[in-house]
Amino acid sequence: MSLKSLDPRVTRLNLPEGEVPAMEPKPELDQFETYEAFHQKKEGAAYTYVGPVHAPNEDVAFLFAKEQYSRRFACTGIWIARTENIQLTLYGNDSENVYDMMRVEEPAERSEQPEPYEIFHLKKRGKAHVHAGRVMATSYLEALQEAKQQFGEKGPVVNVWVVRSKDVLQSAEEDKDMWTTIPEKKYREAIAYKVMDKITKYKEENKPTTAQ
Amino acid sequence: MYGGGNVFEATKFDDLQTEDPAKLAEFEARIARGEKIEPTDWMPELYRKQLIRMIEQHAHSEIIGALPEGTWITRAPGFRRKMAQMAKVQDEVGHAQLLYSAAETLGKSREQMLTDLINGKSKYSNVFNYPAFTWADSNIISWLIDAGAIVNQMANAKGSYGPYSRALERICAEEAFHLKYGHDAVVHMATGTPKQREMIQAALNRWWPPIMTFFGPSDKMSTHTETLVRWKVKMATNDECRQQFLDMYVPKIWELGLTVPDPNLKKNMETGQWEYTEPDWDEFKRVINGDGPCNAERLAVRRTAEERGAWVRRALLNPKAKYVKPLA
Numbered sequence: 001m002s003l004k005s006l007d008p009r010v011t012r013l014n015l016p017e018g019e020v021p022a023m024e025p026k027p028e029l030d031q032f033e034t035y036e037a038f039h040q041k042k043e044g045a046a047y048t049y050v051g052p053v054h055a056p057n058e059d060v061a062f063l064f065a066k067e068q069y070s071r072r073f074a075c076t077g078i079w080i081a082r083t084e085n086i087q088l089t090l091y092g093n094d095s096e097n098v099y100d101m102m103r104v105e106e107p108a109e110r111s112e113q114p115e116p117y118e119i120f121h122l123k124k125r126g127k128a129h130v131h132a133g134r135v136m137a138t139s140y141l142e143a144l145q146e147a148k149q150q151f152g153e154k155g156p157v158v159n160v161w162v163v164r165s166k167d168v169l170q171s172a173e174e175d176k177d178m179w180t181t182i183p184e185k186k187y188r189e190a191i192a193y194k195v196m197d198k199i200t201k202y203k204e205e206n207k208p209t210t211a212q
Numbered sequence: 213m214y215g216g217g218n219v220f221e222a223t224k225f226d227d228l229q230t231e232d233p234a235k236l237a238e239f240e241a242r243i244a245r246g247e248k249i250e251p252t253d254w255m256p257e258l259y260r261k262q263l264i265r266m267i268e269q270h271a272h273s274e275i276i277g278a279l280p281e282g283t284w285i286t287r288a289p290g291f292r293r294k295m296a297q298m299a300k301v302q303d304e305v306g307h308a309q310l311l312y313s314a315a316e317t318l319g320k321s322r323e324q325m326l327t328d329l330i331n332g333k334s335k336y337s338n339v340f341n342y343p344a345f346t347w348a349d350s351n352i353i354s355w356l357i358d359a360g361a362i363v364n365q366m367a368n369a370k371g372s373y374g375p376y377s378r379a380l381e382r383i384c385a386e387e388a389f390h391l392k393y394g395h396d397a398v399v400h401m402a403t404g405t406p407k408q409r410e411m412i413q414a415a416l417n418r419w420w421p422p423i424m425t426f427f428g429p430s431d432k433m434s435t436h437t438e439t440l441v442r443w444k445v446k447m448a449t450n451d452e453c454r455q456q457f458l459d460m461y462v463p464k465i466w467e468l469g470l471t472v473p474d475p476n477l478k479k480n481m482e483t484g485q486w487e488y489t490e491p492d493w494d495e496f497k498r499v500i501n502g503d504g505p506c507n508a509e510r511l512a513v514r515r516t517a518e519e520r521g522a523w524v525r526r527a528l529l530n531p532k533a534k535y536v537k538p539l540a
Contacts, residue, residue, distance in 0.1 A: 003508060003509055003512055005509050006283075006343050006344075006345065007283040009283070010283070010509060010513060013512075013513070013516060015509075015512040015513070015516060016512075017508065020512070022331045023327060023330045023331055023515060023518070023519075025323070025324070025327045026323035026324075026326055026327050026518075027323070028321075028323065028535065029323075029529055029533050029535055030323045030326075030522070030525055030526075031321070031322040031323050031326070031525075032525070032528075032529065032533065033530075033533045033534065033535055033536065034313075034316075034535070034536060034537065034538045036538065036539055036540075049540065050382075051310060051313060051378070051379070051382075051538075051540075052313045052316075052538035052539070052540075053309070053313075054309075054313075054322065056525075056528035056529055056530055056533070057528075057530060060528075067306075068306050068309060068310075071302075071306070072303070072385075072386055073385075082536075083536040083537075083538060083539055084534060084536045086539060088252075088539065090252070091250045091252060091253060093242070093247065094245070094247045125247050125248040125249075125250055125374055126247075126248030126250075126374045126377050126378065127378075128378065128540075129540070159250070161539070185299075187292055187295050187296040187299065187393075188295075188296065188299040188300075188389050189389060190388040190389045190391070190392040190393075191392075192392075193392040193393060193395070193396040194396075195392065195395050195396045195399050198396075198399045198400070198403055199399055199403075199467060199468070201403070202399075202402075202403040202468070202469075203467070206469065
């Protein structure tokens with residue numbers, strides 16, 4: 001016996017009916033590794049953390065992030081970094097500055113030449129990390145110290161993320177047209193549904209007749 | 213969509229005495245100050261377990277909830293409705309991705325969550341174990357199930373766990389379209405031909421009992437519940453959500469000249485509370501435990517998708533990949 005559905009396409013799948021053996025647990029990495037995505041809401045705005053995606057590589061992560069995070073809201077650019085490549089400080093309390101709580105440590109490894117690192121700040125718990133800027137350094141720790149010098153003075157910073165610029169896949173200037181959506185997508189905006197007009201008209205036409 | 217009916221069962225983690233008192237005090241003080249908890253913070257085991265359970269169920273509900281509406285995409289009347297229905301279903305599946313990631317930050321892998329869903333170990337919103345017989349059923353789901361979900365999600369977005377709040381803010385923003393789209397679809401039917409009115413009324417009659425169970429049975433006010441309320445895991449009781457839903461939507465149903473199939477439904481003007489026939493909680497329990505009209509189909513469809521896609525995922529997997537849980 002196979003499973004009967006109201007949807008003939010489901011019925012045609014010939015799925016077994018009744019007790020079925022449990023599915024084998026999914027193997028590790030069946031859902032791939034994780035990447036963190038940042039978006040730019042409009043030209044010139046700082047890149048802001050939007051959330052993670054699971055993907056087999058960073059190009060696919062970019063496509064998934066574009067689908068997940070730019071489909072419904074204005075977006076002019078996306079950055080992708082493998083979660084593994086992002087280093088973070090501890091989390092401070094709201095209104096604290098974690099830069100003041102850092103111990104200055106000697107990095108275990110350094111690159112020969114200084115290279116660029118991207119710095120992201122979380123201003124308040126529960127909000128999103130925002131790109132503070134780029135620094136040149138020979139290690140994550142040095143990048144963090146540089147970041148303290150350059151951006152550490154401005155108000156509370158609850159948490160800092162540091163990632164090497166070369167580990168960030170950034171959407172290119174020349175590909176800007178990929179963010180232009182066709183205007184005929186009003187059907188997915190709440191504002192396109194003029195419900196009240198229809199209700200008012202219905203009520204007008206169906207007024208209870210008052211006794212003479 | 214979804215976000216309701218969490219039954220917080222007492223667990224063996226109820227006993228907080230095993231937790232470090234200094235850390236627990238610091239954790240509680242943070243929540244009392246209105247600060248959010250972030251993934252690397254210390255947290256009591258009870259907090260972690262309950263949030264995983266709640267966020268995971270929410271994620272499963274999004275992905276399973278996409279099925280009854282999804283089957284109506286090709287049969288939606290007209291091109292514009294097909295496009296809108298498709299956009300909505302795509303949103304719901306996207307919400308599942310956001311929520312799975314939020315749950316993952318607490319330490320349960322996405323692989324484990326999907327395995328538990330398919331093997332019936334984790335639950336999803338019980339309403340999706342009922343079928344969408346007609347296009348009108350799909351409209352009622354789009355409007356009233358989403359409306360119920362929004363009531364719940366708006367409350368939960370103010371909860372204490374950072375990643376869940378961030379995901380919910382995004383989800384609520386997208387739901388605004390779903391609600392209007394669903395309302396518009398119902399209004400179109402209700403103000404249309406006699407046949408259309410008849411269809412939408414019949415769908416409302418079918419869906420009302422499941423809708424009334426959507427927020428779950430009345431909470432037992434135990435110390436366990438009080439703890440979860442204090443930790444801002446549970447932001448409103450199931451009854452508060454149900455009352456708020458009735459307050460907002462019963463007048464909107466009535467103004468269309470539709471009837472709600474419950475002769476006892478009325479607002480008590482003295483107490484300000486809605487009175488209604490107690491939903492059939494025995495049926496609720498039976499269905500949530502597997503014996504509903506669509507449980508088998510929902511899980512079988514989901515399982516087929518997982519199994520048929522497995523070889524693609526294996527082929528794409530980078531052999532050097534290493535799992536790191538999402539940061540936030």
